[in-house]
Amino acid sequence: MSGTTDLTDTFSGLGLSSKVTDAVAEAGYTKPTEIQAQAIPHLLQKKDLIGIAQTGTGKTASFVLPMLTLLESGRARARMPRTLILEPTRELAAQVSENFEKYGKNSRLTMALIIGGVSFEDQNKKLDRGVDVLIATPGRLLDQIERGKIMLNGVEILVIDEADRMLDMGFIDDIEKIVNRLPPRRQTMLFSATMDGQIEKLTKKFLKDPVHVQVSRAASTADTIDQKLVKVSSKPDEKRAALRSLIDASEGLTNAIIFCNRKRDVATLARSLERHKYSAGALHGDMDQKSRMETLDAFKTNKLTLLVASDVAARGLDIPAVSHVFNFDVPVHAEDYVHRIGRTGRAGRSGVAYTMVAPADGKHLDAILNLIQKPIEWLETGKSSAPQAANEEAPAAEEKPKRGRRGRANTRPVETKAEEKPVQKPAAASRPAPTRPAKRNDDVVESNSPFGDDGPIPAFLLRPTRLAQ
Structure with missing residues (x-):
């Protein structure tokens, strides 16, 4: 029994091919994460699987690595991909493609990325040659199917990633249309951060006798992150002024991600910061793919200091050295708080996360505190130039003036x-x-x-x- 445990502590003990384990070692990884250790052996046996895990747990590699091993035998045919990976956003799809390039460097497997914002002509050239792996967002994939550019009757493996986000974004009908075109004999994997009634219906409909793998939810926050709450006005102009004061007063800020709940606020806030001479860019769903990738690249290469983003746009971003996170809005879903502040304090680095709390945010803040099960300090007034800094002893007494203004x-x-x-x-x-x-x-x-x-x-x-x- 102990021997089995020792084997699963290394990638070579999971049953992956030597080409894949060599690529993993070259990427600098030696020990699989919890979900990788649990999921990969089942997937190599071609079993259907339900994986419940948050972004940041190594979930992507848990299906990419066994897929690369399984695809080493066989070859792709024109317009008939062998595997299909569905992602809710362009950014997540692009990140999965980066994983395939990194871990598939020793394999002669072909891949196509079918997402909006990229010309159909470029995508069609790859599809005509035949691809082993097709990574797509549901809407763009259906467009290509209707154009007769893709046939799904040769798909051997299906991955539905971030299923909860797919449902939130209204993709359920599109997913059903796509799955109905797939051969019934296939291996299906479904990954989600949560498991509610709707997800269960999906699993019963699309999977056969699936293995359930669940890793501990990311309900705890890293000790390397210094978390603070800041009381602010709900008036947009005063709230933006408070953010600028926080940025100016933040020690050691090299770069930062600023989260908003709505994409229209992302654009507005980014323009406001630019007008006040800050190096800022926006990342939201209404941008074309070229602009989004250029903005991301500018932030990764430190050409931009501040990246203003929505949760959907920033989902799955892997930028190792982010010094600060600012929650311009308290997230509606408590789990998103853990995801947001987890963009900083990575790989043992220290990070700082400020959450700006307006009078109407009490319910959402309570949900966050209940989830992480530890208090967050209010930024003391006078310690920073940030306006509306809250005193934990009497936050309610200061809320009333803001409501009346x-x-x-x-x-x-x-x-x-x-x-x-x-x-x-x-x-x-x-x-x-x-x-x-x-x-x-x-x-x-x-x-x-x-x-x-x-x-x-x-x-x-x-x-x-x-x-x-």
Whole structure:
């Protein structure tokens, strides 16, 4: 029993071909990760498999390495790929192709990448010659199928990667259309970060007697990452100003990834940073493939200091030396927090992760704290030039002024001042005007309101009229 354990502690003990293990050794890897050690032996036996694992656990290599070994016998035919790997995003597809190039360097296997933003002509040339491995996003693959450029009846191995993301992005119908074109006798692998009811339906529909492999969820964060929470206003311009102050005050910042929840905010924030003379670029789903790859390359080669990205666009990015991560928005899904801050503090390096918390983010922040099961410190006011830095002892007392500011500055003068002071003089504002006096001012304004005690005077009624002027 101990001998088996010792064998699976090395790649050569997993049953991979010498060509593959030599390439793995040249890449600098000596010991398989947990999911690789569990999944590879089953896949080499051509069993269907369900793998539950987060990005960053070595999941890609767990299906790439056995696939390379299995494909060493046989040859591809024109327009009939032997294997098909489905990915939800262009970036993930491109990253899987990089894995094939790295680990398949000793094999004479051909590969094609079918994604949007790349000319059909270039893709068609490869397909016409025949490819062993086809890596594709669902939409672009269906386009090529409808054009008659791809036939899937020769596929021996199917991989559905990031299945949970596929569902989130609405690809379920496309996947069913694609799978219905595949031969029934094939090996199928499905990988996902989560296993919910919809994923179970997929597995029952597409897999036969699958082996289940699950590695511990990435619910813990690395000790090498210094995590901080920062209280900010929900007003976009003030929130962007707070980010700039954080960036300016961050010691040892060499580069950083800034995460937004929505792709439209990614573009807006990147343009704002550029206007303020920061070296910044955007990475989001509406960009064409050429622009996305150029932006990524510029960031990897340090031509760009700041990369503003959405979760979908940044999924699977492997950039070893990122000094800082800024969560401009608190992620909606708690697991995404672990994924985001895991972009820094890699391979034993130290990293810093700031999360900017607006008044409405309490629910999402609670979910993150419940997931990682450890507290995150609030950045102390006065320690940094970052505005709205929160004090953990009384975060709720500072939320109220922020809720009252949007379009109602005239009705809440005391609260407005309390919020503006930290931007200019953070040290002096660490103890703003006591909460009670501010509340009494609120009561005076609201008790005089013709709209009752529950609502302030609408801002438009406070504007001076022409007659008054």
